[in-house]
Amino acid sequence: KAKADGKGTFRRFDPMLDARVQARRSLEADLRRAITVQEFELHYQPLVDARTGRITAAEALVRWRHPERGLVPPADFIPLAEETGLIGPLGQWVLRTACTQAARWPSHIRVAVNLSPAQFRDLRLAETVKAALTASGLAADRLELEITEGVLLADEERTLATLTRLRAAGVSISMDDFGTGYSSLSYLRRFPFDKIKVDRSFVRQLPGDPESAAIVRAIITMGACLGMTITVEGVETAEQFAFTAASGCDQVQGYHVSRPLPEAEFLSFVDAREAA
Numbered sequence: 001k002a003k004a005d006g007k008g009t010f011r012r013f014d015p016m017l018d019a020r021v022q023a024r025r026s027l028e029a030d031l032r033r034a035i036t037v038q039e040f041e042l043h044y045q046p047l048v049d050a051r052t053g054r055i056t057a058a059e060a061l062v063r064w065r066h067p068e069r070g071l072v073p074p075a076d077f078i079p080l081a082e083e084t085g086l087i088g089p090l091g092q093w094v095l096r097t098a099c100t101q102a103a104r105w106p107s108h109i110r111v112a113v114n115l116s117p118a119q120f121r122d123l124r125l126a127e128t129v130k131a132a133l134t135a136s137g138l139a140a141d142r143l144e145l146e147i148t149e150g151v152l153l154a155d156e157e158r159t160l161a162t163l164t165r166l167r168a169a170g171v172s173i174s175m176d177d178f179g180t181g182y183s184s185l186s187y188l189r190r191f192p193f194d195k196i197k198v199d200r201s202f203v204r205q206l207p208g209d210p211e212s213a214a215i216v217r218a219i220i221t222m223g224a225c226l227g228m229t230i231t232v233e234g235v236e237t238a239e240q241f242a243f244t245a246a247s248g249c250d251q252v253q254g255y256h257v258s259r260p261l262p263e264a265e266f267l268s269f270v271d272a273r274e275a276a
């Protein structure tokens with residue numbers, strides 16, 4: 001049985017590895033198929049102004065509407081998409097769809113799109129983004145691109161050039177999951193971010209934990225001094241909301257305001273909130 005398919009004799013010794021390799025291959029084939037038939041949807045999570053409570057933006061979060069597995073979260077397929085290069089076409093679909101949908105929203109609501117490191121290494125990124133804006137009619141100042149430190153680890157000069165071109169096109173750049181990497185601070189000095197999104201790991205123990213409270217306050221102060229907008233992510237409770245708003249952050253995002261919603265539900269949520 002082991003040699004039947006003639007691929008790698010190591011399989012004979014590690015049936016577990018064999019199972020993993022098979023599972024990965026079938027997931028990859030499935031993902032490739034899903035991209036062709038566009039089996040994905042975007043859910044939107046509101047970002048609210050910490051002072052007024054108004055919705056100012058929404059983050060697009062991709063889900064895979066799988067025929068057998070149901071709604072699959074991004075953590076279960078984005079890493080594989082990155083490894084296999086499938087993030088190219090998938091990321092393109094996310095960008096185009098988010099811009100097209102946001103173009104129909106009330107014009108004070110911006111849309112934030114996550115970019116993976118692999119997308120950022122593509123030298124055509126700025127052109128791809130501009131093409132998505134043109135095709136959708138979305139104004140450039142309504143698009144925010146979220147990147148993590150993983151993006152910046154690669155070729156620094158190239159990254160800076162791409163960031164600069166995106167900025168020149170009128171798009172804003174957010175540093176996502178701030179504080180989770182090894183050199184968050186040095187990146188802030190070298191790259192012109194418009195926004196910092198404080199990672200939810202710092203929020204989890206608020207407001208009771210003095211260390212978390214001090215760190216969140218310090219990041220907010222630092223961001224303000226650098227002229228960057230500060231969003232706090234992962235705000236789940238009324239107490240966390242009150243603490244972060246009182247600390248002077250600009251925007252709040254988290255389950256306390258809303259979970260990510262399908263577009264139609266997101267738009268109803270906006271209407272209900274504006275009416276209130």
Ligand code: C2E
Nearest residue numbers: 061062073074075094114115116234235236253254255260
């Ligand atoms: P992220 O960009 O940091 O997105 C925030 C994640 O935190 C989302 O998970 C969101 O549902 C979750 N979240 C929001 N508020 C709360 C809260 O109050 N408590 C808790 N516990 N979680 C909260 P999701 O949708 O599963 O996405 C996970 C990650 O997958 C995202 O993290 C992002 O890195 C990646 N991702 C999502 N969509 C895309 C995409 O279109 N392209 C790329 N490249 N990555 C994506």
Ligand code: MG
Nearest residue numbers: 059114146176
């Ligand atoms: Mg994000």
Ligand code: MG
Nearest residue numbers: 176177197233
């Ligand atoms: Mg984040």
Ligand code: MG
Nearest residue numbers: 176177199200
């Ligand atoms: Mg995250």
